[in-house]
Amino acid sequence: xxINKYKKIENATSFGQKDAIKIxxxxxxFIVISAIAIISSHSISNYVILIFxxxxxxxxxxxxxxxxxxxxxxxxVGSHAITLVGAIIIAAIAEALGAIIAGKDVVDTIKSGIISxxxxxxSKTFVYVMLAALTSGAIWLHIATALGxxxxxxxxxxxxxxxxxxMAGGFGIANWGVMGEIxxxxxxxxxxxGLISMTFLIxxxxxxxxxxxxxxxxxxxxPILIFIMTWCFSVYLVQKTNLFPxxxxxxxxxxxxxxIIIYFISRPLIIKKAETLSNTKxxxxxxxxxxxxFSAALLSFAHxxxxxxxxxxxxxxxxxxxxxxxxxxGGKANxxxxxxxxxxxxxxxxxxxxxxxxxxxxxxxxxxxxxxRAFCVALSAAITVLIASQLGLPVSSTHIAxxxxxxxxxxxxxxxxxxxxxxxxxxxxxKGRDExxxxxxxxxxxxxxxxxxxxxxxxxxxxxxKSDKKSNINIKxxxxxxxxxxxxxxxxxxxxxxxxxxxxxxxxxxxxxWLVTVPLSVVxxxxxxxxxxxxxxxx
Numbered sequence: 008x009x010i011n012k013y014k015k016i017e018n019a020t021s022f023g024q025k026d027a028i029k030i031x032x033x034x035x036x037f038i039v040i041s042a043i044a045i046i047s048s049h050s051i052s053n054y055v056i057l058i059f060x061x062x063x064x065x066x067x068x069x070x071x072x073x074x075x076x077x078x079x080x081x082x083x084v085g086s087h088a089i090t091l092v093g094a095i096i097i098a099a100i101a102e103a104l105g106a107i108i109a110g111k112d113v114v115d116t117i118k119s120g121i122i123s124x125x126x127x128x129x130s131k132t133f134v135y136v137m138l139a140a141l142t143s144g145a146i147w148l149h150i151a152t153a154l155g156x157x158x159x160x161x162x163x164x165x166x167x168x169x170x171x172x173x174m175a176g177g178f179g180i181a182n183w184g185v186m187g188e189i190x191x192x193x194x195x196x197x198x199x200x201g202l203i204s205m206t207f208l209i210x211x212x213x214x215x216x217x218x219x220x221x222x223x224x225x226x227x228x229x230p231i232l233i234f235i236m237t238w239c240f241s242v243y244l245v246q247k248t249n250l251f252p253x254x255x256x257x258x259x260x261x262x263x264x265x266x267i268i269i270y271f272i273s274r275p276l277i278i279k280k281a282e283t284l285s286n287t288k289x290x291x292x293x294x295x296x297x298x299x300x301f302s303a304a305l306l307s308f309a310h311x312x313x314x315x316x317x318x319x320x321x322x323x324x325x326x327x328x329x330x331x332x333x334x335x336x337g338g339k340a341n342x343x344x345x346x347x348x349x350x351x352x353x354x355x356x357x358x359x360x361x362x363x364x365x366x367x368x369x370x371x372x373x374x375x376x377x378x379x380r381a382f383c384v385a386l387s388a389a390i391t392v393l394i395a396s397q398l399g400l401p402v403s404s405t406h407i408a409x410x411x412x413x414x415x416x417x418x419x420x421x422x423x424x425x426x427x428x429x430x431x432x433x434x435x436x437x438k439g440r441d442e443x444x445x446x447x448x449x450x451x452x453x454x455x456x457x458x459x460x461x462x463x464x465x466x467x468x469x470x471x472x473k474s475d476k477k478s479n480i481n482i483k484x485x486x487x488x489x490x491x492x493x494x495x496x497x498x499x500x501x502x503x504x505x506x507x508x509x510x511x512x513x514x515x516x517x518x519x520x521w522l523v524t525v526p527l528s529v530v531x532x533x534x535x536x537x538x539x540x541x542x543x544x545x546x
Contacts, residue, residue, distance in 0.1 A: 064322035065353045072361075075159075076362055081368070091367075101307035102311035102358065143532035162189065163524055170531065186525075201414025205415065229294050233298055239390050242255075323346050409517060
């Protein structure tokens with residue numbers, strides 16, 4: 008047999024074996040969480056529905072880990088601040104801790120008031136709606152993960168609740184005003200995230216990478232950036248994880264104190280580290296490695312505390328209904344520790360088994376991320392969520408993170424095209440002159456900081472071309488060839504930059520998945536409710 012054919016067969020077999028192992032681990036997880044549910048629930052008489060609900064809730068948690076956690080660690084992995092394995096280990100631990108420690112507060116089982124809880128006072132109808140919502144949300148997340156599309160877990164569950172609720176009580180049960188706010192968040196989340204990430208990247212470029220002495224600039228600016236990051240994350244964690252019931256003002260003050268302490272600790276370390284780095288953009292990038300690792304861990308912790316509710320919120324409501332622990336169906340349910348444990352473990356396991364694909368998508372398939380760009384994305388995510396929560400906007404952390412990456416990519420694209428225009432202006436101004444003089448000017452231009460570049464381009468206005476020849480000229484430098492291109496060629500080159508810096512295929516796939524998330528989840532929710540009601544599980 009041909010050796011190449013043998014290798015193909017071996018690879019295919021290996022792939023099948025890996026999948027079989029993953030499926031085996033997932034099945035074992037379902038068995039373990041079912042046992043935990045039975046052991047932990049002595050007041051439940053109907054264990055069949057409890058086991059079914061627990062498995063569906065665990066399945067939802069697995070899919071949240073596989074899809075949604077990529078937004079927190081993807082930029083750090085894509086920028087090579089941390090390895091894929093290291094990111095998975097850190098995020099898995101942080102997600103589980105966030106869910107178990109900080110997510111055990113009261114969980115609203117009817118997400119965002121998407122349907123009227125008064126229409127679901129019958130316990131059987133309520134349980135059916137929650138089961139259908141969990142099932143439909145998990146199925147859509149599973150499909151999206153297989154397609155390599157990062158989508159909003161909250162929107163997936165909201166769509167499932169809406170579809171199941173409509174099947175249970177008709178169109179009048181839906182809160183269409185809230186649905187309009189969710190639709191608005193599809194635009195607000197990525198745009199706000201993109202603008203903030205672009206703003207910080209511009210600040211970093213102008214204050215550090217465009218300076219001649221990058222190391223001295225970094226010694227001053229990076230500690231300030233870490234101060235801002237620490238302040239934002241401190242407030243973010245206090246406000247979003249519900250660790251302490253405090254106001255925004257007190258949380259902001261606590262965050263400020265923590266940020267000041269971290270500033271004075273980190274500043275001498277950054278100065279010492281900067282002395283060992285080269286005076287280049289690549290060298291200065293290394294100063295952002297540690298902040299990126301911490302940001303990935305902190306975002307994962309906060310995500311575990313918040314988005315675990317998408318898996319265990321409905322499960323807690325179901326448990327509450329069938330145990331008759333709460334007379335108010337569809338309101339707020341106190342979450343037992345074993346349910347929080349299942350949510351935390353499920354998210355971590357889903358990340359470890361199926362998260363790498365989405366992590367690569369977020370980290371490297373949309374645009375190339377170095378450590379500075381990844382830092383801007385992480386900081387933008389924290390700031391945007393804080394702003395949106397104070398404004399009452401129902402934004403998606405997934406949309407924010409992806410929007411921030413889009414913003415960084417489009418800014419890079421704009422700057423590259425602008426730089427190309429500058430080079431063409433230089434060649435045009437020196438047309439007909441000595442090529443060595445042009446080469447010296449281009450080399451000087453390439454080494455100059457942003458302010459010097461502006462002065463050099465301004466000086467070109469005084470240079471009139473000595474030749475009116477329409478033929479192209481080629482100016483060769485030491486590193487590259489800078490041709491005098493026609494407008495059509497310049498347009499083609501800019502198009503190539505566009506494809507290289509921000510992959511349109513990834514953008515189209517992601518945006519399409521965002522647009523269909525709620526509609527498809529509605530359909531899946533309605534179908535799931537119909538099938539569950541048709542089977543007629545007795546409560």
